Amino acid sequence: MSAIEPQFKYTEEHEWAEKTADRMVRIGITDFAQHQLGDIVFVELPAAGKQVEAGEALGVIESVKTVADLFSPVKGNIISVNEALLDAPELLNNEPYGSGWIMEIEVDGEADEALAPLLTAEAYAKLTDEQA
Template sequence: MSEVKAGLGYSEEHEWAAAGGGSLVRIGITDFAQNLLGDIVFVEFPEAGAALEANQPMGTIESVKTVSDLFSPLTGKVTQVNEALLDAPELVNSDPYGEGWIVEVEVDGDAAEAVKELLSAEQYEAFISAK
């Protein structure tokens, strides 16, 4: 069974979003997604300063099995990328909700309110259980 962390927002494309302070949101892929992908070998993410649109591709993630698009769960501007993934993409496998985060985004308004618009942990668990 995949881990679904409480307090995060989730997308149907299997990304998670965690509200930081103010208008900052950290984004990564879920444990469910990294389990499906298998061993992650490369992550391509947008550059800092890039504008992201909700539900639109923001990069790709490559595993030994496949290459998949990464989708932004929120609209905003990239403020930081996890450069550790350039040398250690396997962090997405070992710690998808921690060291394996992908980008940090500044949203318009309050981050917590933006994250509340996504699926809750309970809704996401129901969504992946139906798969």
């Protein structure tokens, strides 16, 4: 069974989002996603400074099994990306909720409002049970 962090919000595309400040959100892929992908061998990160829309494809994650798009769960400006993933993409497998985070976005408005449409941990658990 995949780990689900109760304090995070989730997307149906298997990204997680965590409020880190009033207008800041940290984003990554879920434990479920990394299990489905298998051994991750490459990550294409978006550029810091890029304006993004919720649902916009931002990058690519390649594994030994497949290639998957990475989507933004919120609208805003990418403030930073986790460049450690460029040399160590396996962080997404080993620590998807920790050092395997992907990017931080300064949202348009308040982070709580930006995250409100996303799935709760309970709703995401039901989604992954159906997809397992």
